[in-house]
Amino acid sequence: MNNNSIDLKTLSQTKEDTLTVTDEPSSSPKPIPDVHDSCSTIKATERKLKRKLDLVILPLTTLLYLAAYLDRGNMGNARLQGLESDLMGSSDTKFSIALTCFYITYIAFNVPGNIMAKVLQPPTALAIAAFIWGTASTLQAATFNFPEIIVCRLFIGIGEAGFGPTVPFYYSIWYKREEIAIRNAFFIGCGALAGAFGGLIAYGVSFAKGTSIGTTWRILFLIEGLPTIVLAVLIFFFLPNRPETSKYLTEEERTLAITRLATSQSGGAHTRNFQWSGFRRAVTDYKIYVCAVIYLGINLSLASLSGFLPTIISSLGYSNAQAQLYSVPPYACAAVFMILMSFFSDRTGCRGLFVASAMMVSCTGWIILLTVVNNQHVRYFSTFLTTMGSFAAIPLTLSWVSNNCANESQRVVELGMLNAFGQTFAILAAFIFPTTDQPYWYKGFGLNLAFNALSALLAIILYLILRFENARRDRKEGGRSSDLTDVDVYTYNDLAPGFRYVA
DSSP: OHHHHHHHHHHHHHHHHHHHHHOOOTTSOOOOOOHHHHHHHHHHHHHHHHHHHHHHHHHHHHHHHHHHHHHHHHHHHHHHTTHHHHHSTTOHHHHHHHHHHHHHHHHHTHHHHHHHHHHSOHHHHHHHHHHHHHHHHHHGGGOOSHHHHHHHHHHHHHHHHTTTTHHHHHHHTTSOGGGHHHHHHHHHHHHHHHHHHHHHHHHHHTTOTTOTTOSHHHHHHHHHHHHHHHHHHHHHHHSOOOTTTOTTSOHHHHHHHHHHHHTSSSSOBOOSSOOHHHHHHHHTOHHHHHHHHHHHHHHHHHHHHHHHHHHHHHTTTOOHHHHHHHTHHHHHHHHHHHHHHHHHHHHHTOOHHHHHHHHHHHHHHHHHHHHOOSOHHHHHHHHHHHHHHHHHHHHHHHHHHHHTOSBHHHHHHHHHHHHHHHTHHHHHHTTSOOGGGTTTOHHHHHHHHHHHHHHHHHHHHHHHHHHHHHHHHHHHHTSOOOOOTTOOTTTOOTTSTTOOOOO
């Protein structure tokens, strides 16, 4: 009886426990986990991670582009402060050659410079690049003849070649596809702000005559070159490495960073080693050549504005000092417009139509410059349109190429190729604004209009092609999947089943 009593008591207690867990009265039901609450928690955690990344990655990389664009584009400001007359005998040809030398090494070292970021840790590669061009830019202040300024320009090109396409690649190892364009916009936006700051700095320096350093353009090179060297040191020590090795993240944050990229097509497949299969896919990918032609038109305008905007504004009837100051507003508006365009591009998941729209805005500006020859206020307004359109198209095109590369090795090569091919027209820009053409500049304005229109047309065509290809793959594969956790990182590329393009 005693044993039976114990058994019954045990069973009774077990039943009570069971009722407590599973059979509670309907008056006090146990809450069932809400799937939406779980998703909200995950999204909140992701937002917190992105904020933490943005707080260090965006300031350091955007300041680096600000420095790069100042060091690249200060020749246009220095020209109005006597550089051309002091070192080049007031020769248009020599000034154009000096501008071109930057692009020669910049183009030649783009792909090797980007591969360096894949082989080394990206912060190390960026720090080395910044130190090289910062030193060369600063040393321009110590030049006393034409060959010396040429050597400095060549080394600025070498340094910036290891930087320009590297940052978009670096973003792709931290952020998803739909998160990249807005960050590229903040990054490139500092180029637009650099144009604004460059004009302000040059305007201020123009009043610093009579100093012991010498002519004002030497002061300009020192002021804009030395901060880059300091920034290179900060990049080396504080910019996070890859998600899997970065000490900036906690273990939980590191796991989340890796997981959210691995379960989508954003980061694609990757290994720490450079894969030659990715190189082979990059050089045989027709999309990169179409995007490179698009980038030709964009960079023709960018280089034209970088080297000649103060000169163009001066030819509208303003003094040299006023031209430096009046070059600020177009760049400031371009920065805002670029961020807005990239934000909506990310939200809609579309690149091609936004690239085409940006280039149409730029085309409108060049048309006004060509057709309105007597109203200088209207012509000045048109410089806003050309600057806004050409700058806005840059982060969109970089994001477009990055989004459509399925592995890191393919991505670093294609971004390097894009920049290398695209910058060849920056050389052309150095020779299409001779002073004999002012104030109408028909040659420079006409070529910019033609190639901007070509860029817009090709962007629309590529958009339609990629939409058609995605639809074809959907039909063939019976839908699409974003789960890429089981792919072979050594063979996976954009031709593999499951991959879809961003149009």
